[in-house]
Amino acid sequence: MKAVVLAAGKGRRLWPLTENRPKPMIPVANRPILEHVVDALEDAGVEEVVLVVGSNRERVQSHFGNGQDWELEISYVVQAQQLGTGHALLQAEAQIGDAFVALNGDRIIDPDIIKRVWERHEETGDPVMSVTRVDEPSHYGVVELQGELVTRIEEKPHPELTTSDFINTGVFVFDPDIFAAIRQTDSRGEQALTDTLSVLGEEQRLRAVQYQGMWLDVSEPWDLLAVNDSLIAYEGPSGGEPATVDESAVVAEAAVIGDGVSVHPQAAVLRGVTLGDNVRVGPGVIVENAIILSDVTLKSGAVLTDCIIGANTTVGPNTTIEGGNTDVVLNDTVYHDVTFGGLIGDNVSVGGNVTVQPGAIIGNDAVIDGASRVTGRIDDGSHVQRG
Numbered sequence: 001m002k003a004v005v006l007a008a009g010k011g012r013r014l015w016p017l018t019e020n021r022p023k024p025m026i027p028v029a030n031r032p033i034l035e036h037v038v039d040a041l042e043d044a045g046v047e048e049v050v051l052v053v054g055s056n057r058e059r060v061q062s063h064f065g066n067g068q069d070w071e072l073e074i075s076y077v078v079q080a081q082q083l084g085t086g087h088a089l090l091q092a093e094a095q096i097g098d099a100f101v102a103l104n105g106d107r108i109i110d111p112d113i114i115k116r117v118w119e120r121h122e123e124t125g126d127p128v129m130s131v132t133r134v135d136e137p138s139h140y141g142v143v144e145l146q147g148e149l150v151t152r153i154e155e156k157p158h159p160e161l162t163t164s165d166f167i168n169t170g171v172f173v174f175d176p177d178i179f180a181a182i183r184q185t186d187s188r189g190e191q192a193l194t195d196t197l198s199v200l201g202e203e204q205r206l207r208a209v210q211y212q213g214m215w216l217d218v219s220e221p222w223d224l225l226a227v228n229d230s231l232i233a234y235e236g237p238s239g240g241e242p243a244t245v246d247e248s249a250v251v252a253e254a255a256v257i258g259d260g261v262s263v264h265p266q267a268a269v270l271r272g273v274t275l276g277d278n279v280r281v282g283p284g285v286i287v288e289n290a291i292i293l294s295d296v297t298l299k300s301g302a303v304l305t306d307c308i309i310g311a312n313t314t315v316g317p318n319t320t321i322e323g324g325n326t327d328v329v330l331n332d333t334v335y336h337d338v339t340f341g342g343l344i345g346d347n348v349s350v351g352g353n354v355t356v357q358p359g360a361i362i363g364n365d366a367v368i369d370g371a372s373r374v375t376g377r378i379d380d381g382s383h384v385q386r387g
Contacts, residue, residue, distance in 0.1 A: 001044075001045055001046045001047055001048075001100075001101065001118060002046065002047070002048040002049070002050070002095075002096065002098070002100045002101070003041050003046045003048070003049050003050070003100060003101040003102070003103065003114075004049075004050045004052065004089060004092045004095075004096070004100055004101070004102045004103075005034070005037060005038075005041070005049060005050070005051050005052065005102075005103055005104070005105045006052050006085055006088045006089065006102070006103070006104050006105055007022065007024045007034055007051050007052055007053055007054075007060060007105030007106075008022075008052050008053050008054030008055070008057075008078075008079040008082065008088050009022070009023050009024070009054070009082070009105075009106060010022075010023065010054070010055050010082060011023025011026075011106070012331065013219060013220050013221070013330050013331060014026065014218070014220070014221055014224075015361070015363075016310065016343070016345035016346070016361070016362075016363045016364045016380060017221075017308070017310060017343070017345065017346075018055075019345070019346075019363075019364055019380065020056070020311075020346050020364065021056055021059050022034075022053070022054070022055055022056045022057065022059055022060060023106050023218070024037070024060070024105040024106050025056070025059045025060060025063065026218070026224065027274070027276065027291070027293065028108075028218075028224055028227050028228045028231055028274070028291065029228055029231035029232055029235060029238075029256050029274055030238070030256045030258050030274050030275075030276060032063065033105070033106055033108060033218060033227075034051075034060065034063075034064075034105045034106075035063070035064075036108045036231070037103065037104075037105055037106075037107070037108060037109070038064065038070060038072070038074075039070075040108070040109055040110065040111045040114060041072070041101070041103075041111075041114065042070050042071055042072055043111035044111035044112075044114035044115050044118075045115065046072065046101065046114070047071075047072065047073065048072065048073045048074075048075075049067065049072050049073070049074045049075075050074075050075050050076070050077060050092045050095045050096075051064065051074060051075070051076050051077075051105070052076075052077055052078075052079055052088045052089070052091050052092055053076055053077070053078055053079070054078065054079045054080070054082065054088075055082075057076070057078060060076075061076055075095065077091045077092050077094075077095065078091065079091050083189075083190050083191060084187070084190030084191040084192045084193070085104075085191075085192055085193040085194070086182040086185065086187075086190075086191035086192055086193040086195065086196055087182075087190065087191040088193075089102060089178070089179075089182065089193060090179055090182055090183070090191070093176070093179045096176050096179075097176065098175075098176070099121060099173060099174065099175050099176075100173070100174060101114055101117070101118060101171070101172070101173055102171075102172045102173070102174055102178075103170055103171045103172065104170035106217075106218050107169065107170050107215065107216065107217050107218075108214070108215075108216040108227065108231070109169065109171060109213075109214060109215055109216075110213040110214040110215075112211075112213055113130050113169070113171055113209070113211045113213060113215075114171060116130070116209050116211065117129070117130050117171055117172065117173045117209050118173055120173075120207060120209050121173035124207060126205060126206065126207050127172065127173065127174050127175065127178065127200060127205065127206050127207070128172065128173045128206075128207045128208070128209060129143075129150065129168060129169075129171065129172045129197065129206060129207075129208055129209070130169045130170075130171040130172075130208070130209050130210075130211045131143045131145070131150075131166040131167060131168060131169060131208045131209070131210055131211065132166065132167060132169050132210070132211050132212060132215050133165050133166055133167075133210075133212065134165065134167055135165075136159075137162050137164065137165045137166070137167050138156060138157055138158065138159040138162045139156065139219075140156065140167035140168065140217075141153055141154070141155050141156070141167055141168035141194050142154050142155075142156075142157055142162055142163070142164050142166070142167055142168075143164060143166045143167060143168050143208065144163060144164045144166075144201075145164065145166060145208055148207050148208050148209075149201075149204050149206070149207060149208070150197070150200070150201040150206040150207070150208050151201050151202070151204075152198065152201055152202075153168060153194050153197050153198045153201060154198075155192075155194055166208070166210070168194065168197075169211060169215050178196070181196050181199065181200065182196045185199055214230075214234060216230055216231070220328075220330060220335065220338070221308060221330075221340065221343045221361070222306075222328075222338045222339060222340040224291055224308055225272070225289055225290070225291065225306060225307075225308070225339070225340075228272065228274055228291050229271075229272040229289065232254050232255070232256060232272065232274075233254070238256050238257065243257050243258075243259070243260070243261045243262070243263070244261070244262040244263065245262075245263040246263060246264055246265045246266075246267070248265045248266050249263045249264065249265060249266065249267045249268065249269070249281075250267070250268040250269065250270075251263060251269045252269060252270050252271050252273070254271045254272060255269050255270075255271070255272075255273045255274070255275070256273070256274040256275070257269075257275050258274075258275055258276045258277035258278070258279065258294065259277045259278070260277055260278040261275050261277070261278070261279045261280075261281070262279075262280050262281065263281040264280075264281060264282050264283045264285070264300075265283045265284075266283055266284045267281045267282065267283060267284060267285045267286070267287075268285070268286045268287070268288075269281060269287050270286070270287065270288035270289075271288060271289065272288065272289040272290070273287050273288065273289065273290050273291075273292070274290075274291045274292065275287075275292050276292055276293045276294035276295070276296065276311070277294040277295070278294055278295045279292050279294065279295070279296045279297075279298070280296070280297045280298065281298050282297070282298050282299045282300040282301075282302065282317070283300045283301070284300050284301045285298045285299075285300065285301065285302045285303070285304075286302075286303045286304070286305075287304045287305075288304070288305050288306075288323070289305060289306045289307075289323070289339075290304050290305070290306070290307050290308065290309065290341075291307075291308045291309070292304075292308075292309045293308075293309060293310050293311040293313075293346075294311050294312070295311055295312045296309050296310075296311065296312070296313050296314070296315070297313075297314045297315070298315050299314070299315060299316050299317040299319075299352070300317045300318070301317050301318040302315050302316070302317065302318065302319045302320070303319075303320045303321070304320075304321045304323075304341070305321060305322065305323025305324070305341050306321075306323035306324065306339050306340055306341035306342075306358075307321045307323065307340075307341040307342045307343065307344070307356075308342075308343045308344070309344050310343075310344055310345040310346035310347070310348065310364065311346045311347070312346055312347050313344055313345070313346065313347060313348040313349070313350070314348070314349050314350065315344070315350045316349075316350050316351040316352035316353070316354060316370060317352040317353070318352055318353050319350055319351070319352060319353060319354040319355070319356070320354070320355050320356065321341045321342050321344075321356040322341055322355070322356065322357060322358050323339075323341035323358065324339070324341065324358050325337050325338065325339050325340075325358070326338065326340060326357075326358035326359040327359065328340055328359040338359075340358060340359055341356070341358055341359075342356045342357075342358065342359060342360040342361065342362070342374075343360075343361045343362070344356070344362045345362055345363050345364035345365070345366065345380070346364045346365070347364055347365045348362055348363075348364065348365065348366045348367075348368070349366075349367045349368065350362075350368045351368055351369050351370030351371070351372065352370045352371070353370055353371045354368055354369075354370065354371065354372050354373070354374065355372075355373045355374070356374045357373065357374065357375045359375075359376075360374045360375055360376060360377075360378070361376075361377050361378070362374060362378040362382075363377075363378055363379045363380035363381065363382060364380045364381070365380055365381045366378055366379075366380065366381060366382045366383070366384065367382070367383045367384070368384045369383075369384060369385045369386050370386065371386045372384050372385065372386045
């Protein structure tokens with residue numbers, strides 16, 4: 001079995017983390033999103049994987065190599081311009097001779113769904129996609145069904161116009177005929193795979209497999225926290241070696257700890273926390289529902305809730321990331337009542353006694369002076385001064 005994984009997306013809504021790494025390489029539960037996907041492919045019996053890569057592709061290639069750390073043969077093709085998911089899939093055409101699995105590199109799934117769509121294709125010879133039910137289908141590609149046949153796919157319809165609660169999970173099986181179908185589909189500047197699937201549905205040539213297992217999607221920053229929490233529950237907590245935890249510190253069972261972590265006296269690492277490699281949690285620090293990337297220093301008395309901290313960042317003493325629910329604006333879209341304390345990028349210096357209000361996003365290489373109050377968006381390389 002061969003698989004093509006679409007891993008070239010920029011992930012602009014996850015800025016600033018995606019300035020220095022591709023979206024699929026953002027870590028959750030201390031492993032890149034894409035590694036969870038590759039693990040699922042291996043567990044499903046896939047033998048060859050073609051990764052479609054783009055921006056910052058060196059990060060992907062250096063991490064996965066030729067698949068030597070998995071029982072897989074991994075190769076790469078490049079989507080130089082972001083011209084849609086259909087265009088991304090076309091880049092792999094020369095690598096494909098027979099039926100293959102296609103899936104997104106930023107959605108974490110259970111291996112069972114890969115097996116099921118493959119088996120249904122073998123039984124019918126038709127292209128197959130997986131669908132699942134969700135509470136808010138208008139956030140995704142909504143799929144209308146007649147029995148197991150797909151009749152219509154609509155990307156993010158208005159909630160009041162949504163006619164189905166099934167959505168596209170991004171796991172497919174195609175024959176090489178899909179490449180000609182993509183080229184023949186009318187495009188509006190980008191070649192979207194869903195446009196081609198809609199045509200197949202109208203011709204009653206696309207089947208659906210319903211699935212209600214693990215399906216974790218990352219679109220906005222706060223999704224990282226939800227996915228991290230789900231993976232800790234699904235895979236169980238883990239501890240790196242060697243990790244130094246003072247006997248007076250508290251580390252919850254539902255936490256993931258990287259290698260070389262130190263947790264100092266009276267600190268508390270609570271539920272839903274991932275600490276990357278070489279993180280230093282200073283005395284009296286409290287961390288809850290947070291992703292802390294590698295080489296971060298949290299100085300004494302800091303309190304961090306519902307947040308993501310980029311690599312090699314320092315958070316000063318007695319600084320607070322408040323957490324809780326708030327409204328956030330991303331790319332001119334307002335997201336209401338999301339649980340999101342904030343996102344601090346890579347290589348940021350945050351001084352002492354800083355307050356980061358819910359929903360704030362601080363760009364890479366920024367400097368935040370002590371006793372400042374941070375709200376909204378702070379651009380890369382900014383210097384925020386008190387007052």
